[in-house]
Amino acid sequence: MSEQVLVCRSDELKEGAVRLCTIGEVEIGVLRHKGSCVAYRNVCPHQGGPVCEGVRMPQVEDVIDENGLFVCQRFNEDDVHIVCPWHGYEFHIDSGEHVIDPKVKLKKYDVVEREGQIYVAI
């Protein structure tokens, strides 16, 4: 049975921000992205970096035309990643899966927002 632990007031976590909280021995990052919240353990599966403290970057794409010619690069703002600040591993913000190898993934926690408060389910 999971327990819901109060993290902070909803209005304390603005769009794009992260709140790091320690519950027991575990540090968890609660991130707000496009209005809703996700929560991950603040430990990267690569070498253990504080992944939730990283920047968010959209997927980079090479644009290739119908003849196979390179045109330019662009950002895909629909696919935003959490980037681990130690070495740059990138994870889809919604799933916590590494963008190339989904087996490499962040430890995810459920987040509940009710009555103006944010809770993490442990």
Add this chain to the structure above:
Amino acid sequence: MLKVTSNRDVANEGFNSSVHLKNAAAQGESRNYDDFMIVDVDAHHYETEAFSEIAEYIDDPVLRREAKFQGMARGGIASMDGSYQEMTGRITRYPERRGEKVPPQPHRDITLMYRWMDALRVDVACMFPTPMLNIVTCPRIEVEVALARAYNRWLCDNILESENGRLKSMLYLPFNDPAACIDIVEKFGSRKGVIGFMVVATHYRSVHDNAYMKLYAMLQERNLPLAFHAAYTWSDKQLSLTNRFMAVHALGFTWHNMLHMTNWLVNGMPERFPKLKIIWIESGLAWVPFLMQRLDNEFMMRSSDAPLLKRIPSDYMREMYYTSQPMEMVNNPKALEVTFEMINAKTQLLYSSDYPHWDMDLPSTIYDLPFLDEQAKRDILGGNAQRLFNLETTLAPGKHERRAQRGVKAAAG
């Protein structure tokens, strides 16, 4: 009932290396790094932040003025090519480290070095510059020489001399000027904290050129290792065909060292200088088995091309030293295990972090390898370097404190 016991708002914290690396410190605790000495044979500082101090050490007043005016960053006195090594903001310590607060004493670079070393549980680190590694590609040789002398003097006077034995360096040799290299070994070879000399691999003069023999003999006689520190340059004719940093880095950091290693062997340098210790830095490890196989195969058919060699090339390569980072370990542990066997890692491999660069490795990259026993882990993390460089046993003050606390707790029962 579970409760939040600490709550951090990252946006308003400001950058601090100890906080950035606190997960590394936790790894150190769970793996008992306090019980043994860890030596990091390849770490860096950002001498750019002290460049105005370093520029004062340039002897030539005209160059000194130029250096002060141009600076050392991109577009600076020695720059050849731009790059985006810093991953356009993804690696947060690059843009944020400049704002890191330190006390007025000791020198900022000492404080910053200690902070990350303490987090990684590194006791002794061999420090190298960052942008100044690239002075090797400066087409004006006198600029390379002047900057090398200035940096080495500045480092010895301000960092190595004033520090209590945790910081070392293999000093930069301006390889494009063999006579200047000799002079630098003579002047700096016995300065405090100097444990060898280093050549940046992106140079365009063969390592077997007769002009270098006196240098090698001097280093051998003084028992000072010679290290080849890998690098890349987008100005290399072949590598200028690459368009992404990952490509120029993956190839460049191995290619230049492979070239020098091959020349070193084919020209019989291990037989000419049998006691000279050679270290290959920051090329990772995967290139070594490749080159061993390649050279052994050709040598058996064309031994007359390398008549000074009395054994196959890989036998000599197994007697050289390699730093571990960036260790290629994504998904093939078997290949890594074979690599360790082929290079005789238990005695020849030296842990290196390359901190604070983007592809740095923590001690856990070695400590967590399932095919090493405890002794091999400790040797690679410190023992091999301690023997190679003749280092005194040194533990960081934090390790002593934690060990004392542990002892007190154990005694209290």
